[in-house]
Amino acid sequence: MRWSLVDADRLDPLIRFLGPREAGCVAFTRRLIDRGRIVVPPRRRYRILVRLAGDRITGAILQDTSGLYYPVIDPASPGIEPDAIRLLERGSKRLYSIMGVGDDVLALEAAFERPVKQTVDYHLMVQSHPAIDTRSARIPRGLAIHTATVDDADRLFGIQKKYELEEVLLPGSLFRDDACMHHLVETLRREVTLYATLDGVAIAKVGTNARGIFYDQVGGVFTEPHLRGRGIATLLMQRLLETIAADRKSGTLFVKKENGAALRMYSNLGFRLENEFRISYYG
Numbered sequence: 001m002r003w004s005l006v007d008a009d010r011l012d013p014l015i016r017f018l019g020p021r022e023a024g025c026v027a028f029t030r031r032l033i034d035r036g037r038i039v040v041p042p043r044r045r046y047r048i049l050v051r052l053a054g055d056r057i058t059g060a061i062l063q064d065t066s067g068l069y070y071p072v073i074d075p076a077s078p079g080i081e082p083d084a085i086r087l088l089e090r091g092s093k094r095l096y097s098i099m100g101v102g103d104d105v106l107a108l109e110a111a112f113e114r115p116v117k118q119t120v121d122y123h124l125m126v127q128s129h130p131a132i133d134t135r136s137a138r139i140p141r142g143l144a145i146h147t148a149t150v151d152d153a154d155r156l157f158g159i160q161k162k163y164e165l166e167e168v169l170l171p172g173s174l175f176r177d178d179a180c181m182h183h184l185v186e187t188l189r190r191e192v193t194l195y196a197t198l199d200g201v202a203i204a205k206v207g208t209n210a211r212g213i214f215y216d217q218v219g220g221v222f223t224e225p226h227l228r229g230r231g232i233a234t235l236l237m238q239r240l241l242e243t244i245a246a247d248r249k250s251g252t253l254f255v256k257k258e259n260g261a262a263l264r265m266y267s268n269l270g271f272r273l274e275n276e277f278r279i280s281y282y283g
Contacts, residue, residue: 001058001077003084006048008040010057014050017057019214021072023126023252024101024275026212028062028070038213047091049084053077061108063088067096067282071104078103080111095282102276109280118170118281122254123263125271126215127241140198140230145239148193148205153185155202156195160184163205163222167256170281187220192243194236203227206236208244216244218253221262228261237269 006014015038022029031046032038040048044065051059058077061084062070069088073080095114098105101124109116148156161180169175187193193207204227209219218240223233244251254277255262 001051001053001081003049003051003059003081003087005043005087006040006050006060010050011038011040013055013057014048014060015213017050017060017074018072021101022212022215023250024104024124024277025070025072026210026215026217026252027099028060028072029212029215030210031062031064033211033213043091047088049087051077051081051084059084061088063091065092065094067092067094069095069098069108071098071100071108073104073107075103078107080107082111085111097282098278098280100278102278105278105280114282116280117283120256120279120281122256122277122279123273124254124275124277125252125263125266126274127251127270128272129270140232142199143232144197145236146195146197148188148195148207150185150188152193152195153181153188156188156193156205157181157184159195159202159205159222159224160220162224163220166222192216192240193220194240194243196232196236198227204232204236206233206240208240212249214249215252216247216249218251234265234269237265241269 018025018029031041047063049061050057058074059080060072071080095112098108102121157180161177164180165175187207187209191208191211193205195202195205197203204223206221207219208216210217221233221237241251251271253266253271255266
């Protein structure tokens with residue numbers, strides 16, 4: 001088996017390899033989509049390596065030159081050989097984070113042989129049936145649901161900041177308002193975001209954070225703490241899943257293992273536990 005860079009001739013075999021596994025690698029597949037077309041992304045930003053056993057792909061790694069890595073490995077051929085690391089380091093020696101299905105991330109961690117600063121382990125959950133019809137749902141008095149645009153960035157900044165402080169910021173890291181706003185604007189520009197207002201004030205949001213070929217990955221789910229447990233996030237999620245289904249896709253997400261309330265909500269919405277998911281961070 002050998003590792004090599006992907007070219008246009010190997011795009012179709014790559015999609016056949018990633019397709020059945022896409023629920024756990026939407027962050028990878030979304031980088032293959034350009035204005036609705038599936039393409040090999042430009043190497044100045046992304047490099048894709050594949051492992052070949054004859055003509056069959058048994059592994060793939062997407063490298064973002066900023067230091068992000070997305071491995072997808074066939075369980076029948078576990079591990080990542082040293083020649084993959086040599087090829088990756090020809091493109092960039094930066095290593096900030098590895099994200100993906102737990103065993104795949106562990107394999108790339110072992111291959112890099114560098115100390116990991118911090119890891120976060122999640123459950124990967126996949127939607128197992130279509131979104132629930134919410135046309136007859138009882139909406140709390142004063143609650144309104146909106147589809148966000150870039151023009152809503154200022155209105156949503158407050159709950160985005162609280163979400164990042166609660167769910168995203170690593171211990172010891174410095175929160176920056178400008179970075180949070182930049183990320184929010186980019187998300188509103190390319191993703192689907194729904195938010196709820198109560199008496200005109202934004203109090204909850206949900207959205208996609210990666211739109212793939214067959215799956216959309218859900219993320220950024222947040223409700224003001226004093227309003228949790230009232231079904232607001234569930235209602236927003238139902239509406240979001242209807243939007244995803246309208247594009248003939250299914251939903252997938254990863255959730256922290258200790259977040260019991262979120263696990264119950266997603267299970268009630270028709271998501272099932274699919275696999276383990278892991279993000280590792282380096283210094």
